[in-house]
Amino acid sequence: MSSRFAAALGAVALAAAVLAGSAHAHDGHDHGAAPPPVSKSIAPRGEAASEALELTAIPRDGTVAFYLDRFRTNEPVKGAVVEVETPEGPRTATETEEAAYVLNAPWMTKPGPHDLLVTVTAGAVVDVLTVSVTVPDTKAPAPTASSATPSAMARASDLVTELKTRGVARDPVLMLASGGAFLLGMLLTVAMRGRRRVPAVVLTAVLVTLVLGGAAFAHGDEDHGAPVQGSALIEPAQPASDLAQRLPDGSVFVPKPTQRLLVLRTTMTEKATFHRTVELPGRVIPDPNASGVVQSSVGGRLSPPPSGLFPRLGTRVRKGDVLAFVTPPVQAVDVSDMRQTQGDLDQQTSIVERRVDRFRKLAVTGAVAQTQLDDALAELKGLQDRRASLDRIRQQPEPLSAPVDGVIAQASAVAGQMASPGAMVFQIVDPTRLWVEALSFDALTPAGNATARFADGRTLSLVYQGAGLADRNQAIPVQFAVKGDTSGLRVGQFLTVLAGTDAEQSGLALPRAAVVRSGNGQAIVYEHVAAERFEPRQVRVEPLDGANVLVAEGVGAGRRIVTEGAELLDQVR
Secondary structure (H helix, E strand, O other): OOHHHHHHHHHHHHHHHHHHHHHHHHOOOOOOOOOOOOOOOEOOOEEEEOOOEEEEEEEEOOEEEEEEEEOOOOOEOOOOEEEEEEOOEEEEOEEOOOOEEEEEOHHHHOOEEEEEEEEEEEOOEEEEEEEEEEEOOOOOOOOOHHHOOOOHHHHHHHHHHHHHHHOOOOHHHHHHHHHHHHHHHHHHHHHHHOOOOOOHHHHHHHHHHHHHHHHHHHHOOOOOOOOOOOOOOOOOOOOOEOOOEEOOOOOEEOOHHHHHHHOOEEEEOOEEEEEEEEEEEEEEEEOOOOEEEEEOOOOEEEEOOOOOOOOOOOOEEOOOOEEEEEEOOOOHHHHHHHHHHHHHHHHHHHHHHHHHHHHHHHHHHOOOOHHHHHHHHHHHHHHHHHHHHHHHHHHOOEEEEOOOOEEEEEEOOOOOOEEOOOOEEEEEEOOOOEEEEEEEOOOOOOOOOEEEEOOOOOEEEEEEEEEOOOOOOOOEEEEEEEEOOOOOOOOOOEEEEEEEEEEEEEEEEEEHHHOEEOOOOOEEEEEEEEOOEEEEEEOEEEEOOOOEEEEEEOOOOOOEEEEEOHHHHOOOO
16 A cells, blocks of 8 residues: 555545544534524614603614604604713704604714613603614624635644534434545545546545535534634625514514504503403494385375476485375276266256355345355355365375485385385485494393494494394394494494493403404414514404403503504514
């Protein structure tokens, strides 16, 4: 065996020994708990809070912007005076249109920690806040290939030492290293026997590849902290930005400028006791004291009113207005009877008229008493009235008049249509006086009021009017009067009624908009844990009223929960 072959085989054995030592050294090694997730794309910033205010400082390009908000509601504070103690003396920040306060701070461009003493005067509130901002050193020179060790063998030795220090192998890696060393030895033997000279550089490269390959296989996807200076494992620095993003732990980072655009608002939770609420199906009905129907008492043909047009839907009418006419049809037999009756009446009228004329002449001479003349006149008038009434029946239709003031809610009148007796032709409703009828399966408090909620989120205040005793599909009808504005409502519209009961329950009241659904259908709310950080909390909710829900479990009192913009916050990825 030549000296060159012996040296090569010795190098291979050395590499195998190094990998084996690394594998045994790594066994039983504990890396400790994983570090907390940190986003590298968040620009430096600082924050401070008091019972009334929350302040966020963001340095950028020689200036520092202060965002001032109410601590409980996250509402921007405008018109405040922000005074900052700087190395150049006290300075006052200038308010911008975006409700931020900007101060020129060239000293903030220096890397390192900076402590700011900020005095805020917002109306009657005066707070002194201390904000600490650490500016990273973005100008540190990155290691390059020229800073590597002078020789390839020395570089390989350094990497082997590094691998020993970090301990990355396991038993399968030891097997891989031994097999690799054996195969490399066979390759060198064949090369020497074939009198092929393998350059030292190639040997070194194969050795380094074996070392690095074993290290990479041993590590897999593990993260062992910051890379060693001077190695090829250093990751390039990511540029800082102010974009909303979801962090690895599930929380959401939302910069203050983005919070202003999303209009995020919060509330401080407080525990209280409320009456248990039940949800009832309901629909809008007209107030029976402010609505009516127009019906025909006799069957006949419909005709328009004197205006010539039937009233349209939504037309406002007054009580007594003629809406249509009904002309009763006359059969042929009835016409014959009517004509016979008319003839009899005409004959009797003629006889009585002659009698009246004779009595008038005799009454002058006193031959006929005045009472006889008066009786004849009365009989004549009665015959004339019967004759005129018979003519009206044949010629004059029945008018259909409005029974109440209101608007036309339903109309089925068509010119020439035959109306049946008792059929509804028009329905009149007062749109300012509407009721809601719900079906209840539980006993409700008679004096308890309720709230109605529509599918689009609108709510109505209801006042209890009464409940029936009749069974309607195993449910009791309960009626409520709509309190307040009734614009946009229509008769027959379906809604959900939330009525209170005598049972009590304790919890936290939150607006319905604060609760969103996760991908698995679980109800969650977002807690404002820091100035620009929000964490999701799983909760169990129960109905409370049309605008609020009761959080029974999941969060406690004294937490800042997002009440406006939670749906937008849940979309951040």
